[in-house]
Amino acid sequence: DAGITQSPRHKVTETGTPVTLRCHQTENHRYMYWYRQDPGHGLRLIHYSYGVKDTDKGEVSDGYSVSRSKTEDFLLTLESATSSQTSVYFCAISESWDGNQPQHFGDGTRLSIL
Amino acid sequence: AQTVTQSQPEMSVQEAETVTLSCTYDTSENNYYLFWYKQPPSRQMILVIRQEAYKQQNATENRFSVNFQKAAKSFSLKISDSQLGDTAMYFCAFMNDIIQGAQKLVFGQGTRLTINP
Numbered sequence: 769d770a771g772i773t774q775s776p777r778h779k780v781t782e783t784g785t786p787v788t789l790r791c792h793q794t795e796n797h798r799y800m801y802w803y804r805q806d807p808g809h810g811l812r813l814i815h816y817s818y819g820v821k822d823t824d825k826g827e828v829s830d831g832y833s834v835s836r837s838k839t840e841d842f843l844l845t846l847e848s849a850t851s852s853q854t855s856v857y858f859c860a861i862s863e864s865w866d867g868n869q870p871q872h873f874g875d876g877t878r879l880s881i882l
Numbered sequence: 883a884q885t886v887t888q889s890q891p892e893m894s895v896q897e898a899e900t901v902t903l904s905c906t907y908d909t910s911e912n913n914y915y916l917f918w919y920k921q922p923p924s925r926q927m928i929l930v931i932r933q934e935a936y937k938q939q940n941a942t943e944n945r946f947s948v949n950f951q952k953a954a955k956s957f958s959l960k961i962s963d964s965q966l967g968d969t970a971m972y973f974c975a976f977m978n979d980i981i982q983g984a985q986k987l988v989f990g991q992g993t994r995l996t997i998n999p
Contacts, residue, residue, distance in 0.1 A: 801984070
């Protein structure tokens with residue numbers, strides 16, 4: 769299994785509070801991704817990183833920011849959480865652009881915003 | 883924008899039967915990758931099988947195989963001799979965009995498959 773650890777695994781918080789989710793990898797892969805999973809939508813890309821301090825927006829980036837200060841860690845921050853951000857969040861990593869080296873996923877974080 | 887459609891929200895079959903999950907996609911590109919991921923109740927996302935569009939031969943991984951129809955933009959997953967452990971949510975995913983070298987995946991809505999004893 770790919771060495772990907774997401775923390776926390778579960779979190780409950782209140783509307784308006786800041787929340788940071790962490791993704792840690794031990795594979796030394798260059799590319800890292802954050803997705804959210806909601807019923808009826810599958811997984812949707814929030815942000816991705818193509819190197820240390822190199823990040824860009826995905827399909828559903830509003831209300832989220834990311835940071836990557838070292839290869840192994842990719843942080844997702846909700847500056848002021850809203851109920852619409854209640855979801856399961858997945859981190860993924862990939863070694864290259866090559867689809868023959870596909871993305872591998874962490875175990876997800878279930879986030880509830882009350 | 884590329885889209886991926888899984889038209890079967892739920893399916894249920896008996897153990898040992900064969901089941902086929904449907905997936906269609908929309909793209910104007912000629913070369914791309916297609917994937918099936920499995921998500922059991924444990925919530926892990928597990929890669930089941932992948933197909934590169936320029937390869938005409940359908941991919942096979944043990945009991946899992948695909949029927950890739952490029953002209954029809956169809957990518958169905960067949961599970962033979964289904965087992966209780968195959969019970970999971972299955973997601974079809976499409977990739978052709980490469981942004982700064984990163985893989986951009988677009989997922990379908992998922993099909994919940996239940997294997998009954």
